Amino acid sequence: MERAAVPGMIREQKLNQWIEDYSDSILRTCFLYLSDQNQAEDATQDTWIKAWKHMDDYERKSITNDKAWLLRIAINTCKDYRRSAWFRHIDRNKVLDELPSQLIAVEPEDRTLTLTIMDLPDRYKQVILLYYFQGLTMQETAEVIGASQTTVQRRLKKAESLLKVELTGGVTYEG
C-alpha cells in the first residue's frame, strides 16, 4: 500500500541512501545468518522491499536509528528464511569457498572465527552480529532482537566464551 505520507521522490532518495550506506553490511549479516549466498541476497532484497513498504512507519514513528531499524527487518526476514528445510544440511566451509573471490587475503584464523560465528546458536550469533559486527549499542541490540539489555549482555558474554579460542588463539594483543 502506498501512502502519501512520504512523497515518492523522497522515498526513493531515502531508500537509495540506505542502500548506499548499509547494503554490504546487511548482505553480510544475512549471509552470516543464513550461510547461503543466494538466500542472503534474496533476504537482502526482501529487507529493502520491506523497508520501502514500511517507510511510512519509519517516518510516522520517527525512528532515529536507521541502521538498527533496517537490521531488525533483516534479522526477522532471515528468521523466516531459516524456517526452510534448506538449512538442515549446509556445509559452511563449502559455502565460504563458493563466495566470490575475496578482495583481500584472508588469514586462516579469520576464516575460522567467521565459521565459528556462523556456527553459533542463533541467540548468540544475533548479538555478536549486531553488537560487535554492526556496532549497535547495547540498547539498540536489545531493541532489534526484542530482549532486555541484560539478556543481551548475558548472551554476549556467553558468546564471547564460545568464541574464546578463536578470539585469543595464537594472537597476542599488545596493550
Added chain:
Amino acid sequence: MREDLNRAKMHKAIDSTLSGLNGDPWLFQRVSARAAEGETKVKKKLSTGLVLVIVLMLIAAVALAVTLLTHQEIVEQVAVPLAVDNDASVGVNKIYNAEELAELVRSMNENGITLEENNRIMQALQNGQGYYEEETIMEICRQAFGGNYYTWTLEQQDWYEDLMVRIGFHETHLTRLPGEGNMKYADAEAFAFRKIREAYGQELSLEDRSIWQLSRQFYVENPDDPTSAGWSFSLEPKDIDHGQYYISFCDNDPEGTVFVSANIHDWSQSYTGDELLSHFNTVYSWNYGQWPQEAWQRLHEMLQGAEIDPTSREAQALKAFRMTEYPVPGEKDISRETAIQKAKEALQDSRAALDGAVLTEYEGQRIWMVSFVIKPSNEGIADNTAGFFAVSVDSATGTILDSRKQGLDDSIAFAYVPVDAYEKAWEGILRRSEIIQLAVNAIREKYPDLDLMDEEKYEIRAEGYKRWNVTFKAKDIHLGNVSAVVSMDGIVGEINADTEILNGDNLWKRYGQANGYFGQWEQSVWIRLEEDMSGLDPLQIGGRLLKATHYPEESSVKIQHGRAQELGMQATGKRTAEVNTCVLVDAQPHPVWIMRILTDEADEPVVGIDAETGDVVFTEQFKTDYTPQYVLYSMPETWRKMELEMLGAPYMAKVAITHKFGDMWLDEPELDVDNTDNWELQQDGLVIRYIGRWKGMKSYEVELDQNGFVLRCEEMDSVSTEEKPKNTGESNEFVPAPTPTPLPDGKPWFWGMDFAPQEFWDQLDKLFFTHVMTMDDYPAMEKDWLEAFGESEFWPQEYQIVRYLYYASEEQLKQPGLQYPVFPDRDRKSQKEIGEIALSAFHEIADAEMGKEWVDSTKIGSTLLNDEINPDTGKNYGKHVWWVNFNIWDDDFNAWNPKGYAILDEDGNVLTVKLELSGNG
C-alpha cells in the same frame, strides 16, 4: 577496551572473509524502482546465478501472440534506439527525459497501446518529468507478457536481456536459451517437479497453475564453462494452504547438484496473529488494497484461532480484522464499482487514486471500505490535502457514512475495517498520542517548567517496538532534548532530560540537535553559532576552539563552497566518495575551507583549501572515533596549540604515533602507548618517548614544535630483552584503560550515577570500596572469582554487580531504561534458596522429557535484575526478578550452554520456567 578488541577482531575476520560478498547496485536500483508495485521480490543481478522470485500472474499464451509483436516493435524500434542515442555513457540510472518519454508514449498510443493514468510512467509524464529507461521498457514488456520477468518464457527473458545489454543496463547477457548440450526446458521442469515431489510428497499437483505460480530461469554465468549453467524454479502459492517450493540445479549434473527447499506452514498447530499476517503478506502482498475479498474473509476466519500478542505492533489491527467479517457481496449490496464511484465523489479530489475496496460486516452492518491515495501536487512540498484516505459507504443505500484521513495514530487496519470495529479494537491498547501524554505527565512531575507540547519548542518523536521511546527534540538551542521510556501498558520508566542552561560547552551539542549533522550546515549556521558563542565562556577544548575561531561570510571570499569541494577532492589524488564536512574558517593570509573527504580507500583526509587562491593549505588524516571533531572546524595551528596547552605533549605524541603507525584501514583501536604495563613514558620538553617494556615490542619517539606540530615521529625496536610475562590473567589483557578518570574521592567514574538509587551505591560501598579496594583491583578479583566459581553467572550476585559495572561503558550506563544486576533484599530469599526453588520447578517441567538425572546434572547460574523483561509478554515485570539458567556442558564449545531457565521474584515465586533444548532463539 576488551570490547573494542573483540569488535575489531570480529570485524576484521568477517570483513576479510566476506570481502568478496558485496551489495549489488544493479539489484538495488531495481528494488527502488519496483518495490512500490507490489512485487515481493525482484530480479537479481544476473551474474549472481541462482535466482528465485515471487511472481504475478501468467497471461495466456494465446493473448501473447496477439500483442507481443506490437509491443516488441515499439520496444525495438522506438524505446531502445531512444535509450541508446540519448546517453553519452551507459549505466543503470539512465532516464528518458520528458520529451523522449512523450515521444515513446505517443508511439505506443498510435499502436493502440495505452498505459493506465496512475501508471508511474504516465504520472511522470503528467508532471513533466522523465523516467528510468529500463523501467519504462519493462513496463511495456509487462503489458505484453504479463506478470513478472521470471514468469516469462525463456525466449521472452532472453529477448529482454538482449535489450538490456544493448541499452547498456547490463554488461553481460547471462540469461540464455538452452543450447545443444543443455537440458531441454521441458526436461528441466519435469526434473524439478519430480525432485520436489520426492522431497515433499508425490501428491503435490505442481502443474496446477490455479494453485501455484511458476517462475523459472536458465542461466550461463560463463559461456566457456559448462558447469556454470544452471536452472532454477520457484512455485509460489496463490493461497495460504499451500507451501512455497524452490529448486535449483546445475545443467550438467542435475542429480549431483540439486537443492530443494520449501516454506510450509502447518495451520493446524498453534500460531500467532503476526505469523498469520506475515504469511498473508507473502501470498497476497503488502499491498492490502489489492487483496481479494476472499483473502480478507480467510484472514478473519483464521484469526479466530490465532494468539494475538498485545505488545505486537499490529495488535490493534489484528483484533480489528478478527472482529470484522468480509462477506461475499450479495444482491442487496451495491456493487464494488458503485461504492468506489460514490466514495471518490465524496472525496472531491481529482488526484485521488484508488487503493482498494473491500466489503465488511460488523455487528450486522455491511459497509464498503474504499481507500484512496492522494499524492501531493508537488513532490517534496508539504501538502495537508494529500494522504491516505478511507471512505465508508453503506452497502445497502450507498450513503457515505464516514471519510477519514490516516493519522499518525492509525494502524494498518485503518482502511480495511469499519470505523466501529476499528475503534473497538483499540480497547486495552494505548495509542501513540496517549503514550505521549503519559510521558508528558510523568516528565512534568519531575520538570514542571518544560513546555513539551509547544510545537515551536519541541518536535515529538515516539517509536515503539516492545516499549515506546518518546523523545521531545528541542528546536531551540536554549533547550535540551527530553526523553521517556513508556511500556506498552503505559508505565513511564526512565526519564532523561537535558536541562542544562546554555553554556559554552553544550552550545555545540545544542546546535547539533537543532541543525542536524554539522557536516551539512550552511556557512550561515556557523556564523550564528559564533554569535551565540560570543557571550559564553567555554571550559572544554571543543568549546574553546569554537570561541577562538571566526567563521566569515561565504560572500567575502573568491572561492565558493562548490569549487572548494572540487579542489579538495582533487587534492586527495584519489577517487573520492564524498565531501563529508565543509566550513569556511578565518585564517592568515586568507580564509580557508576545511573539509573532510571520505575516499574509496577508507581513509578520511581533512583538507584545507585557501579560499582566495585555491591552494592546498594543509592535509591531515582523520581517524574516525579517535580524531576529535574540532579538527574539522578550526585551523590546525589553533587546535594544535590549544591541545598542547590543555592536553599536553604526551597526548599529542600518542595521537601522532597512532596516525602514523596504527592500522587505520581496519579501524582498529589506536596504539595504546599510554598503557603503562607495556610502555614507559619519558618526556624531555617537547620530545616524547614511549619505550616498549618487553622484548619484540616497538618504541616510539615524537618531537613537537612549540605550536604542537609534529617535527618527527619515529618507530624503533624496543631494546628490552625481557619477555612479556605470561599468565598474568587472561582478563588483564583486556583491562580497559582507566578512563573516564576516577571521581575526586578516588571512586570509579560511574559511582553514584542516577541509574541506581543511593542505597545501591551505599551497599556497594560497604562491600568493596571501604578504604582498601578500588576498581583497579578488579582484574585480580575477577581472576580469583573465575577460578573459584567459573563463569560469571555462577558467581555470587554481589560479584556479578561489580563485574557488570566494570565492563559497562559510560554510554551504556547513561542509556534510558537501563537494566542491571541489583543487590538481593536480605529479608527475602537468598541466591542459594532461589536456585533450589528454581531447580524444583525445572524438575516439574523437564523430568518427563529429559529425566530427573539430566535435570540434576544442570549447573545453575542466577542473577537478580532490576526490571527484567518478561520473555513471555515482552513487558517489564516492574520489580526485581531472579533469572536462573540451567546449563549443560557443551563439549563442542567447551562451555556451559543454557538448556532452560526460570524466572522468580525475590520471594521465590516462580514466574516462568522453560525448557529450551535447541539453544536457538
